[in-house]
Amino acid sequence: MDTNAAAPAIDVQGLECRQGERTILHDVTFSVAKGELFFVIGGSGCGKSTLLKHLIGLLPVAAGRIAYFGRDFTTAGPAARREMQKSFGVSYQYGALWSSMTLAENVALPLQEHTTLTADERREIVRWKLAQVGLSGSEDQYPSEVSGGMRKRAAIARALALDPQIIFFDEPAAGLDPITSRSLDRLILEIRDNLHTTMVIVSHELPSILGIADRAILLHRDVQGILAEGAPRQLLAESTDPRVHEFLAPEDVTAAPRSP
Numbered sequence: 001m002d003t004n005a006a007a008p009a010i011d012v013q014g015l016e017c018r019q020g021e022r023t024i025l026h027d028v029t030f031s032v033a034k035g036e037l038f039f040v041i042g043g044s045g046c047g048k049s050t051l052l053k054h055l056i057g058l059l060p061v062a063a064g065r066i067a068y069f070g071r072d073f074t075t076a077g078p079a080a081r082r083e084m085q086k087s088f089g090v091s092y093q094y095g096a097l098w099s100s101m102t103l104a105e106n107v108a109l110p111l112q113e114h115t116t117l118t119a120d121e122r123r124e125i126v127r128w129k130l131a132q133v134g135l136s137g138s139e140d141q142y143p144s145e146v147s148g149g150m151r152k153r154a155a156i157a158r159a160l161a162l163d164p165q166i167i168f169f170d171e172p173a174a175g176l177d178p179i180t181s182r183s184l185d186r187l188i189l190e191i192r193d194n195l196h197t198t199m200v201i202v203s204h205e206l207p208s209i210l211g212i213a214d215r216a217i218l219l220h221r222d223v224q225g226i227l228a229e230g231a232p233r234q235l236l237a238e239s240t241d242p243r244v245h246e247f248l249a250p251e252d253v254t255a256a257p258r259s260p
């Protein structure tokens with residue numbers, strides 16, 4: 001899919017996102033460089049998941065355009081869209097694994113659906129993908145037999161199965177304790193550094209946002225779109241918008257002296 005060497009991995013221009021008749025986001029414009037660890041951040045209900053669903057083609061674009069590696073996704077025909085979608089790895093917030101299948105069988109699913117590999121070849125790839133996320137030896141365990149953090153890792157292995165050029169994660173740390181979340185952050189960094197995969201991560205977890213994001217767009221209900229864009233720590237240091245601080249440094253905001 002890498003058609004244009006100079007083009008960004010993702011280029012979004014004037015995107016309008018709707019849920020049914022309701023416009024959730026207006027005029028969303030941003031781009032993501034190849035290999036960037038890019039975050040979509042903001043409070044609950046601001047439209048993060050809605051944006052993600054538009055990016056991967058689960059919801060129809062009302063206006064504007066999305067291009068991947070210089071190739072227009074919005075106007076592509078069904079076959080070209082499917083081909084582009086095959087180069088995305090997606091891990092949804094509640095994208096649970098199939099409970100009746102082992103971790104290995106879960107990770108093998110995309111390979112079964114989208115490749116003509118033999119069972120032996122699939123097994124080899126699955127073993128390697130599970131090793132990449134630190135789950136060697138857990139191939140034959142069922143999701144109910146492993147921890148929440150291990151289930152997330154297996155879901156990431158499944159998203160990596162087809163060697164995606166871009167990985168989309170919706171709230172990867174949802175439901176995890178802080179220590180497990182930080183180890184998931186390290187895994188995400190490792191994947192980006194080793195595989196040079198472009199990553200788009202939806203999150204409202206401050207430690208992840210301030211810890212690993214290269215750059216972020218902050219969505220906000222007030223503007224029904226992008227309130228701020230930049231490296232999160234830089235936004236925190238430089239933004240004069242109180243809403244940016246309210247999101248990125250809620251403790252500072254509540255700790256500020258209040259008039260009686």
Ligand SMILES: Nc1ncnc2c1ncn2[C@@H]1O[C@H](COP(=O)(O)OP(=O)(O)O)[C@@H](O)[C@H]1O
Pocket residue numbers: 019020024042043044045046047048049050051
């Ligand atoms: N399937 C849906 N149908 C109608 N409205 C929806 C649907 N999903 C989300 N919304 C609305 O869209 C807005 C943004 O939701 P969402 O994208 O899920 O926010 P976030 O992921 O940032 O928490 C919310 O007001 C929500 O109620």
Ligand SMILES: [Mg+2]
Pocket residue numbers: 048049050093
């Ligand atoms: Mg969401």
